[in-house]
Amino acid sequence: MKLLHIDSSVLGPNSVSRQVSAAIVDRLQRTTSGFDIVYRDLATTPLGHLSGSHLAASQGAAPPADLLADLSAGQTVLDEFLAADIVVLGAPMYNFTIPSQLKAWIDRIVVAGKTFKYGPQGPEGLAGHKRVIVAISRGGLYGPDTPAAVGEHLETYLRWVFGFIGVANPEFIVADGIQLGPEHREKALASALHAAATLKAA
Numbered sequence: 001m002k003l004l005h006i007d008s009s010v011l012g013p014n015s016v017s018r019q020v021s022a023a024i025v026d027r028l029q030r031t032t033s034g035f036d037i038v039y040r041d042l043a044t045t046p047l048g049h050l051s052g053s054h055l056a057a058s059q060g061a062a063p064p065a066d067l068l069a070d071l072s073a074g075q076t077v078l079d080e081f082l083a084a085d086i087v088v089l090g091a092p093m094y095n096f097t098i099p100s101q102l103k104a105w106i107d108r109i110v111v112a113g114k115t116f117k118y119g120p121q122g123p124e125g126l127a128g129h130k131r132v133i134v135a136i137s138r139g140g141l142y143g144p145d146t147p148a149a150v151g152e153h154l155e156t157y158l159r160w161v162f163g164f165i166g167v168a169n170p171e172f173i174v175a176d177g178i179q180l181g182p183e184h185r186e187k188a189l190a191s192a193l194h195a196a197a198t199l200k201a202a
C-alpha cells in the first residue's frame with residue numbers, strides 16, 4: 001500500500017500541523033504493516049507557480065529550457081498523488097486559507113484527464129479511490145457557531161478540492177486556537193494528537 005505524506009507549514013519543528021500529520025502516519029504504520037511511504041515537504045522544496053508557459057507546455061508547446069526542471073517536478077508530484085492509496089496532508093491556515101506552497105501543489109494535481117474530467121453531467125472526479133486525511137492547524141477558532149466561521153477557507157476549500165477530484169469524504173483532524181495562548185495550544189495539540197493516535201486503521 002502506498003502512502004503519500006505531505007507537509008506545507010513553514011514553521012519547521014514548531015509546526016502543529018507537522019506534528020499531527022506525523023502522528024497520523026505513525027498511527028497508520030502501527031496498525032498496518034508494509035507501507036511504501038513517500039514524503040514531500042512543500043516548504044523546503046516548493047513547486048513553482050503555474051505560468052502561461054506551463055499551460056502552453058501542457059497543450060504540447062515546446063517548453064523553454066528554464067522550465068524543464070519545474071515541469072519534471074510537477075509530473076513527479078502528479079505521479080506520486082496518482083499512485084497513492086492514502087494521502088496524509090499537513091495544512092496550516094495562512095490568511096484564512098492554505099499556504100501558497102500547498103496551492104502550487106494542488107495546481108499540479110488537479111489536472112483534467114488525470115484527476116477529473118468534464119462529461120455531459122459536468123465535472124467528474126477520477127481520484128475517488130484514495131483515502132485523504134488532513135491535519136489542520138489554525139490560530140483562531142472557526143467552528144460553525146463562531147463569528148469567524150464565514151472566514152474559514154482552509155477546511156472548506158480542501159473539502160471542495162478533494163471532492164472535485166472524487167474524494168468524497170476526506171478526513172480532517174483539527175487543532176484550533178493555536179494562537180490563543182500556551183494553554184489553549186497545548187490542549188488543542190493534545191486533542192489532535194489523540195485523534196491521530198485513535199484514527200481508523202488503514
Ligand SMILES: Cc1cc2nc3c(=O)[nH]c(=O)nc-3n(C[C@H](O)[C@H](O)[C@H](O)COP(=O)(O)O)c2cc1C
Nearest residue numbers: 009015016017092093094095096137138139140178
Ligand atoms: C503567515 C501566517 C498567516 C496566518 N494566518 C492565520 C489566519 O488567517 N487565521 C488564523 O486563525 N491563524 C493564522 N495563522 C496562525 C496559524 O494558522 C497557526 O499558528 C497554525 O498553528 C499554523 O500551523 P503550523 O503550526 O502547522 O505552522 C497564521 C500564521 C502565519 C505564520
